[in-house]
Amino acid sequence: MFEVLSPQPKVPSMRRPSHFYLLSLFAFCSVNLAFGDSNLPDGFPESDRSKTSLTTSWMFHLGDPNAAFHIADLDDSVWEEVSIPHTLKLTDLNLDGCDDDKTQPTFHRDVGWYRRTIEVSQNPDKVFLEFEGAHQVTDLWVNGKHVGQHSIGGYTPFHFDITGFVEPGENQVALRVDNRRHDDVPPDPGPFDYVKFSGLYRDVYLVETAPLHVTFPWEDFYAGVFVTTPTVDPLNGNATIAVRTTVRNEDQQPKQCSLLTRVIDRAGIVVLRLLDQASIKPGADHTFNQCGGIEENLHLWSCDDPYLYRVNTTVLDGDAVVDCVENPLGVRSIALSKEEGFLLNGKPVQMLGANRHQHYPYIGDAVPNSLHFKDMLQFKQQGKNIVRTAHYPQDNALLDACDELGILVYEEAPTWISIGNDAWFDNLEKAARRMVRNHRNHPSVIVWGGGINHRGYVPRLHYAVKQEDPTRWTGSNNSEWTGIQNSGVCDLFTNMDYGGINDWSGNEYLIAMEGKANPSSIEKYASDPLRLGLISWTAHAYYTFHIDADNWNRMRSGSMDGFRNQGPPRDATSGDPVEMKLNLDMDGRSLQADGSDIVMAYTRFVDGDGNIVPKSDLKVQYTVAGPASIVGDKTLKGANPVSLSRGAAAALIRASLTPGTITVRAECPGFKPVEASVKSVRFNPNRILATARPIYDLERVRVDMGEVGQLVQFDWTPWFGESNKDASIDLPNMGGFNVTLRCGSEEGITRWLGEMNVKGYHGFVMGEGVCVVDPAGFKLEFEGLAKGRYSLKTFHHAPSSNTNSMDPNRERLKTLNIYQIPVAHSVAVHTVDVDTSVEMTNGKQLPDSGPGTAVIEFEVRGDAPVAVRFQDADGANGIWLNGFELQETR
Structure with missing residues (x-):
């Protein structure tokens, strides 16, 4: 969508690496993001960190x-x-x-x-x-x-x-x-x-x-990277982003350190860059405090649309990249309202979820990352939107899954009723602080436990986690039968509600951190805005020495059994079993050949009508062919053959160290055997290479056009032109290029205006500019752009005078009367390939939809200038051009 002034041969497009952009943008810091032979994705910095x-x-x-x-x-x-x-x-x-x-x-x-x-x-x-x-x-x-x-x-x-x-x-x-x-x-x-x-x-x-590197986040209060959003405005679509980063110099010489922080959107595009420098003494730490924002095209994180940005932190020693780490960023606001309850991004959300223990049958706590993810995927598929990590901090993989799937998290330090000695309390506080430091950048976390489970709020814990993270709430961790309690110093009254909270005053915000998700309880919580949510006990059966556990199965409670089987109702009826069905639960995941990854196998019996048989004395014998084994197999009672639980006989199939096809076979006397297969994939121990994603650090220049005296939009480059003359500007961005505005004929008239007021977003840009009156229109010529792809966005709004005694150019504006020139309603944009148009807006205030804009994408293939021509679609009325944005594209 461009006009090339001389024909150019077709050649493959080339995009300059992002480090060339940094060289031009930050002239005071020679940034060299090296790209070696490590097969890192496009734009991801190679550093000394492995x-x-x-x-x-x-x-x-x-x-x-x-x-x-x-x-x-x-x-x-x-x-x-x-x-x-x-x-x-x-x-x-x-x-x-x-x-x-x-x-x-x-x-x-x-x-x-x-x-x-x-x-x-x-x-x-x-x-x-x-x-x-x-x-x-x-x-x-x-x-x-x-x-x-x-x-x-x-x-x-x-x-x-x-x-x-x-x-x-x-x-x-x-x-x-x-x-x-x-x-x-x-x-x-x-x-x-x-x-x-x-x-x-x-x-x-x-x-x-x-030697110059980002510290581990749990080392101390200021360690690592801490990303916060001090303000989030869902209405106007902008957010302030603050990043605190601690870099340590373990060299014997002082280091000139540059810290480049980039916020990257889902497509890999950099949307915010923050750069600071500091001299760090030998053996010392330095904490950088950076603040910027996303002012447009903001994507919010929510349960329905869990949009994630990445915060890429790059450390430079002089001009060499030496360290790089990444953290998640989900931009969201949380608030409490007596009228509407819990507000996520300004919208009421009723929290409904379950508690989760990390136990799995046979393996206990030793759960591979894939099964942590599967638990949360199952939550999502069941309509749950919150999980409480009962009663201890859980695996990083679980928090990653909640971020990705849009599940809120209530996380707490490891306790249950008892209180120990002074050393015990010191360790509990340390564990709570480490929990916060480790998981504070996860947008899914909204509540930290501020008490001891059953015992209620503990000021020491509340103040410790509030000191570490003032951006989230604390929960009191009460149970009704241990005494009359309230939220105390905590933000939320989190209680165990199995039959109705009798001692709740109704003057504080309540979450049932444990309860029964029956229809009457759900209705009660949905009808009262002070009852923020219901977290049932518990999602899965878990191992316990509780006295009421079954004598043959010590996995207690759970809307699902320990194998994560959500079977038919226990009182469901069916005919006699006639067939077996085998499923390997690979939904939303891969199987890593790392010697520990596990896929769940479920065999179900169905009757002649396809109904699942909920109960039976039948047992299923599993065998595996290929690079895998059955966890427990013949060495563990009940692991193989397997009895039915909630309509399924489940087995844990563990991949070996060799990738390949794994075939699982299920047999039961009197039934035809069934098989299912899956391929395990090679495990990559290089976690940076395995998790790194592309970074497209594409430079953008924004130009605010007008006469000397205009109010220039913040962070935009001013272009001051003289009326009735060709105008030109040299821009240092993107390696340096020139832009020229020319009338299409000798009859053309250009009038450049400074300082007119227009209300609305980017009103300083739209309040002035250049107005061109020419039957042949005018063109913008771009010369000197490097080969590559670009997107040009032009702004077209005819301002109206609203001058007053405070305007320094008020009398000149009245004399010029430029705002009275008849303007075009529709502007045609002519390019070599496409003819398009833009409806020009006008007036003292921008419409809610914003000014008239045209977006033109083009590719530079050679040295010839690239031109875009603008013309009144209906005649020779004035065309306003207030400014433009030019951005590199992929």
């Missing part, structure tokens, strides 16, 4: 807490080779017949030893081991030397700096993961209404960085 998943190749030994299994030259070849997430021991549905009470004095109260070789680069600067969680006290040795101990608890992340313990090449890592009772580590000493399982049950990473 993050390698240590999922595979662990050697495991159960027990012997005082053994010297940490020595570097230990022969561990007879140990079991495992992948993580890993539990110390698989357990059957009856908790292996253990008769522990709720303090869990013996079950899984053991230690696990894990050994592995790690490969460190040839020139390591900083080397870390990062843990998402391990139960519950973890000691680390590297090459036989003790590095340190983590003893805050088993549900929050931690890391060890192993730089001084490693050498280039292979290094030996040994872990003692101790799940024995520790009275100062919550939720011990108990009791607790859930089983605290064991092992190295969440992801572990080997991280290498440059």
